[in-house]
Amino acid sequence: MNLLLLVLLLPAAGFLIALALPRSSPASSRYWALAISLVTFLASLALLGWFDRSVAGDQLTVDLLWISSPEIRFHIAADGVSLWLVLLSTFLTPICVLISWNHIQSRVKEFYAFLLLLEVGLVGVFLAQDLFLFYVFWEVSLVPMYFLIGIWGHERRIYAAVKFFLYTMAGSVLMLAAIIYLYNRAGTFGYAAILDQLASGRLAFTAFEQMLLFLAFFVAFAIKVPLFPLHTWLPDAHVEAPTAGSVMLASVMLKMGTFGILHYALPLFPAAARRCAPWIAVLAIIGIIYGALVAMVQPNMKKLVAYSSVSHLGFVVLGIFSFTQIGLDGAVYQMLNHGITTGALFALVGLMYDRRHSLAIEDYGGVATAAPWLSTVFLITTLASIGLPLLNNFVGEFLVLQGAALANFKWAIWAALGVILSACYMLWMYQRVFYGELKDAVRSHMPDLNLREWAVVVPLIAMMVWMGVYSKSFLDPVGKTTARVLEQTQVNVPYRVDLRGPASTEVSRAR
Amino acid sequence: MQLWLIPILPLAGFLINGLFGRRFSKGLVNAFAIGSVVLAFLWVLKTLFGLGGLTAAYTEHYFTWIQSGALSVGCDFSVDRLTAVMLLVVTGIGSLIHIYAIGYMAHEGGYYRFFAYLNLFMFFMLTLVLAANYLVLFVGWEGVGLCSYLLIGFYFDKKIATDAGNKAFIVNRIGDFGFSLAMFLIFRQFGSFDFAHVFAQAPAAPVGLLTLIGILLMFGACGKSAQIPLYVWLPDAMAGPTPVSALIHAATMVTAGVYMTARSWVIYTHAPIAMDVIAYIGIATAFVAATIGLAQNDIKKVFAYSTVSQLGYMFVGVGCGAFSAGIYHLMTHAFFKALLFLGAGAVIHSLSGEQDMRQMGGLRAKIPWTFGVMLCASLAIAGFPFTSGFFSKDAILLAADHRAPWLYWVGVFTAGMTAFYVFRAFFMTFFGKYRGKEHPHESPPVMLIPLVILAGLSLVGGYLFKIPDFLRPVFPAVEAPEAFGPMAVASAAGLLGIALAYLMYVYRPGIPDSIASGAKGLYTLVYNKYFVDEIYDAAVVKPLVGGSRVVLWKGFDAGLIDGTVNGIGARAKGIGGVLRLAQSGNTRSYATWIAFGGVLVIFGMAAMIVLGGLR
C-alpha cells in the first residue's frame, strides 16, 4: 500500500463510516473522528520517514487510470512543499476534532463527517498531479467548508457561507476554463506531461495566451489566498464559522491558494508571472499594510485575526513573487507558520468563546487574572504571530523580507512596516482582553484550561518553538522544491514565449 | 568553553520557575532564580579566565538556525574583550539586582512570575552580547524587548502599566524596523550576517551604502537606547517594579544600542556621516533629556530622564569615534545608575510606595544606609573627581572636544545640569524636613548589601576597571590626547551644578518656586516634557487609528469592495427577478408557451424551406 494513498483514503473511509454511525450517539462520532484523524496523522508522520529528502522531484507516486476518455488519471505524488502542507492538514484535523468536542452540540455526526471530508479534499489538493483531479479535489474541499459555515456558524452564517462559496466559485470557474484550454492544446491533463511539453517546446503559447491563462489561474488562487482586494469574503467567513471551521479555513484552505500559485501558476506560465510580479508584489504589500491597519480597529477578536491573516498571507505572496530562493523558501515557511500560529489563535479565541460566549473585545478584560495559563498560551501565540525571534513566524517573515530586499529593496521597506503594525494590533488586543481589572462577567465564566484543551494547545506551542528554533528540519526539503520551481521559471522562459514583439524584452528582463 | 551554558542557565531558571513556580515556596523560587544567574556569573568568570588574554575573538558554532539558498545563519556565540566587559556587567549587576529584588518584591503578588521574567531577560541579554552574527544579536535584541514589555506591564491590572508596556514594545519595533532594514542591506552587500565576515569586507564596500546601513542600525539603537526621536517609551517604562527599572531600563538593556553600534564600529569608521549623525543625536538627546529632568517631581522619572541623557553621552562617545569611552561610560553608568534606581527603590520601599519627592525630605537620619549609598551614586553621576563617572564622562568629553568644540561645550553644560538635577533629587529626598505621612524604615540587609557593593563600584569602579586600556585590541586607537584643561572645566561644571542645587534646595528653598513662576511658559514646557507624547499622539497615533477605522475599514473595505461585490450579487438577483415573472406556476400558461414555441419552430422551418428554395 502506498503511503500517500493511505493518507488520502483513511479520512475518506473515515468519512463514509462516520456517515453510517448512529445519529443517536454523538459520542461515537466524536471518538471515531478523533481516532481516524489521529491514525491519519500517524500515517502522514510515517510519510516523513519514507520521504527522501535528497530528491527534489515528486515522490511516492501513485498513477492509476481513472477515466479513460478523456484520459484523466488518478495521479498523486508529494514533493518538498506539499509534504509539509499535507502534514499540516493531518496535524490540525485531530486538533479541530478536539476543539469542537463541546462546541458542537447539534448534528454532531454530520459535523465530523464533513470535517473528515474536508481533510480528504485538502490532502488531495496538495497531492494531485493531474489538473482535472486537482480541480476535483479543489471543489471537494469547498463543499464541506460551505456546510461547516452554513450549518454550524453564528448569526449571519448563511450570508457568509454563500459569500465564501460564490467568491471561490467565481475564481475556480476561470481556472476550470484555463484547465480545459490547456487540455485542448496539450491533449492531456497530466501536469508533468504538460510541463514536459512546455520544456521541450512541443507546446508553446503566445505571450497574450500565456497572460490570459496565467491570470485565470492566478485570480482563482488569489481569491483563495486572499490577496487584496479580493479578501472581503474572509472576515465574514471567519467570524461566522465555528471554531474548527475557522482553524481549517485559515490554516490550510488559504494555503491552497498560495500552493496553487507556487505549484501551478509559476511553472506553467513563468513569463507572464514574471511580467505581473511587480504588480502582484505591490498588491501583496498593500495587503500587508492594509490588513494590519484594518485589523487594528476591529472590535471583534475573530475579525481581527482574520484581517491579520490578510496581512500575513501578503508576506507569502510577496515572497513568492520576489523570485528569489530565499523569498520562496520564506513564503513556504510562512505558509506553515501561518497555519500553526493563526490556527492556534483561532483555536484559543474559540476556547474563550466557549467560556464567555462573546467575540467582542470589549466584553473581556482581566482574563489574565482569572485564567493565567490560558493567557500565557495566548501570549506565546500572540508573540509568535508578531514575529518574535525563536518562534516560528520570525523565520518566515525574515526570509520573505530578505528575499524581497534582494529583489527590490523598496518592497522590503514597505513590507517591514507590516511587522511594526502587527505588534500594534496584536498587543493592543491582548491588553484589552487579558490585562486590566477583572470584570465580574469574566470572572464567573473563565475557568483555566482543562486537559482536553491542553491537548489542543501543547502540540501547537511545541511546533511554534520547534519551527522557530530549528528551522533546518523543515527548510531542507522545501529548499529543494523551491529551487526546482525557480529553475522552471527561468529555464523554460525562452522555450515558452514566442519571441516576437514585447515578449522578447520580457525574457531579457526576466533573466 | 561551553559558552552556551551562560545564557542557558537563566533560561533553565525561567523554565523551572515559569512552569512550576506557582507551587514553589519563595525560597525555592529564589534558589532557582538567583542561583541560575549567579551560576552564570561564575561561569562567565571561569570562561574568561580560561580564555586568557582574549586578544582575538573566540567563536563557537552550535547548529545552523536558518538555511536557505545562499543564506546560512548559524547559532554562533563569540567572545572578545568587548563581549567580556558586557558579560561581566550583565551577569554581575544582574546578580546583585536579583538579590536586591528578593527584599524588594517580598510582599508583592506574582513573585515567581517576576523572577521568571527576570531570568528570561538575562537569557536574552546574554544571547545579545554573545551573538556572533547580526541575526542572533537580533534574537536577543527582540527578546529583551519582550521581557521589558512583560516587566513594565508586571502589574497588569493597572492600565497605565500595560499602556507603558505596549508603548515600549511598539516604539522598539519602530526602531527594529531600521535594524532589520540594515540587516537586509548587510546581507545584500556582504552575503552573510557574521560579524567576522561583514567587518572583514566592510572597508571595501561603497561608502554610501555603509552610511545608509550605519544610519539604519543607529535608528534601531535609538529605539532600544531611548534616543531622540524614540526616547518616549523609557520614562513611561518606570511603571514597572524598581528592580526592573534598575536592571533593564538603566544598567543593561537600554545600553544594548550602544553595544551594537560599538560592535559595528568597522562600518561606522568607514561612514563618517553616520558617525556624525550619531554624535548629533546623542548630544541632542543628552541635552533635551537633562532639561526635562530639571523639572520632574517623581523620583523615578528624574532618573529615567537622566538615563536617557546619559545614554546620549554614550552615543556622543561612539559618534566621536571613542568607542571604548562609550563602553566605559556604559559600564560606570551601569554601576551608578543601577545604584540610583535601587536606592530610589529603597526609599520608595521605605515609604511604602511613595514616589513623589515633594512628599519626602529629611530622610537622611531615618534611612542612613540608603542615604550613604545614594550620595556615592549621585557623586559618581555628577562626575565628582575620581569617582567612576568622572573618568568615563571625561573620556567622552575629551573625544568630543577633539571632534568639535561645540559638542564639548554642550556636553559640559549638560554635565552641569546633570549634577544639578541629581542633587536636586538628592536634597529634596534626604535634606530639609520630612513632608510625608508614612513612617520610613530602613531596608533589610538583603537589599542593602547589593547597594553597598554597587556604591563601592560607583566610587572606585572607574579607577579599577580601565576599560579603554582593556579594549585597546578591539577598537581603533583614540587619538584624543589626555588634556588637563577640558577635564578640569567638566569637573568644575559638575561641582557648580551641585553647589547650585545646594543653594536652591537646602540653603534657600524658596528660589525654585520663584523661578518657576518667573518663567512660567518655559517651566510648563519643560515640566510637560515639551509635549512630545501629545504631539506623537496627535500626529501619528490618532490619524492612524482613526483613518484605519473610518477610511479603510468602514469606507474602503465594507463600503467600496463589499459594496461592489454585493452590488454584483444584487444586480444578478434583479435580472433573475425579472425573468422569474415568466414562471407563473400555472401549468396551462406553460403549455401555451410550449405550443406557441412549437408553432414558431414550425413556421421557422417552413420559412427556411421556402427561402432555401424548397430543398
Next chain:
Amino acid sequence: MMGHVPLSWFLMLSAVLFSLGVAGFIFRRNIITMFMSIELILNAVNLTFITFAYQRQQVAGHLLAFFVMVVAAAEAAVGLAIILTVFKNRETLNIDDLDSMKN
C-alpha cells in the same frame, strides 16, 4: 381499402386530433381532462407514424407507435397516481389552484 383514401386525409385527421388535444390541454382546467387531452395528442402522433409507415412501407413507424403506446401506458399509470395523490391532498382537480411551485 386504404388505397381509396388519400394520404392527406389521414394526416388531416391526425392534425385535427392533435389540435383538439392541444386546445383541450390549454383551455380545460380539470386535470383529468387535460390528461385525456395528452392521450389524444399522443394518439394523433401515432396516427401520423402509422400513416407514414404505410406510405413508405417501412416498419420503423409501427415500431415507434408501439413505443409511444408503451410510454403512454406508463404515463397513464404514473399520471393517474399523481392525480389521485393531488386530489387526496388538495381536494381539487382545478389546475389553476395547483401553483405551489411558483413561490
